[in-house]
Amino acid sequence: SQTIHQWPATLVQPVGSPLSLECTVEGTSNPNLYWYRQAAGRGLQLLFYSVGIGQISSEVPQNLSASRPQDRQFILSSKKLLLSDSGFYLCAWSRRHTEAFFGQGTRLTVV
Amino acid sequence: SQQGEEDPQALSIQEGENATMNCSYKTSINNLQWYRQNSGRGLVHLILIRSNEREKHSGRLRVTLDTSKKSSSLLITASRAADTASYFCATSPYDQAGTALIFGKGTTLSVSS
Numbered sequence: 001s002q003t004i005h006q007w008p009a010t011l012v013q014p015v016g017s018p019l020s021l022e023c024t025v026e027g028t029s030n031p032n033l034y035w036y037r038q039a040a041g042r043g044l045q046l047l048f049y050s051v052g053i054g055q056i057s058s059e060v061p062q063n064l065s066a067s068r069p070q071d072r073q074f075i076l077s078s079k080k081l082l083l084s085d086s087g088f089y090l091c092a093w094s095r096r097h098t099e100a101f102f103g104q105g106t107r108l109t110v111v
Numbered sequence: 112s113q114q115g116e117e118d119p120q121a122l123s124i125q126e127g128e129n130a131t132m133n134c135s136y137k138t139s140i141n142n143l144q145w146y147r148q149n150s151g152r153g154l155v156h157l158i159l160i161r162s163n164e165r166e167k168h169s170g171r172l173r174v175t176l177d178t179s180k181k182s183s184s185l186l187i188t189a190s191r192a193a194d195t196a197s198y199f200c201a202t203s204p205y206d207q208a209g210t211a212l213i214f215g216k217g218t219t220l221s222v223s224s
Contacts, residue, residue: 006153034211043199043216044154059211090153092212097141097203100212102153 002027006091006103013110019064019078021106023091026072031093033074034100035066038088050074086110117200117218124222130187132218134200135180141203143176144212145185148197157185157198190222 006023013019025031032051036044046059048066056066063082067075074091086109094100118133136143142161146154160167160176160183167174173186187194197219201212 032211036214041219044214046211046213049211057211088151092154094212099144099156099159100146100154100201101156104153105151107151 002093002101004091004093004101004103006106008106009104010107011109013081013108015083015110016080019076019081019085019108021076021089021091021108023074023076023103024072025074025093028093029071031072032096033068034092034094035074035076036090036092038090038105040087044090048076081110083110117198117215119218120216121219122221124190124220126190126192126222126224128190128222130190130194130220130222132185132198132200132220134183134185134215136183136200136202136213136215137181138202138204140178143174143183144201144203145172145174145183146199146201146214148199148217150196154199187220190220192222192224195220195222 003026034049035047037047038044048058050056050068053068053071064078089106091103092100116135124130140162142159144159145157147157148154158169158172158174160174162178171188176183197217199214199217201214
């Protein structure tokens with residue numbers, strides 16, 4: 001069966017520090033991968049998606065970047081965090097036009 | 112960008128009552144999906160309805176889709192306290208190569224016993 005792992009679960013980082021969130025998928029190959037951000041009490045904002053290794057599409061220009069170094073690995077990064085980067089980050093995978101499977105999320109607080 | 116918009120934003124009901132949530136979207140879709148999120152957790156897929164379907168059932172869930180009005184509704188019958196969560200609709204755009212799911216802002220459902 002397929003599983004998705006996302007870590008860490010919580011993270012407190014100072015302003016200006018770097019960020020690296022990792023997401024891996026098991027039990028499937030060539031998945032579509034997504035990073036979403038959810039502000040408190042709000043909906044999900046699509047940040048990045050990838051349909052293959054090295055292929056990244058950005059939905060919102062911002063302080064973040066994403067990379068897909070391996071087929072089932074998706075990384076969200078920042079060189080210098082801003083206060084506004086705080087939020088709940090969710091990784092997900094899916095096949096084209098099918099249901100998405102989400103990780104448990106990372107609660108990022110930038111202080 | 113957010114395509115779906117759920118209505119109402121918040122809903123409070125008693126156990127045993129039915130809960131209805133609505134979703135509107137803007138562009139042509141391949142399918143529309145509903146997800147549930149418990150507080151502080153990831154989303155869980157509930158049901159998917161394709162653009163050529165009008166109604167779908169799964170247990171206590173009933174979903175309708177009206178592509179002419181670009182709207183969908185989720186009905187939860189005989190609600191339970193355990194149904195308390197946020198519910199999101201998500202659309203899979205028809206013409207988007209990356210087929211990224213676009214989510215609405217969600218409806219927060221509170222079911223009291």
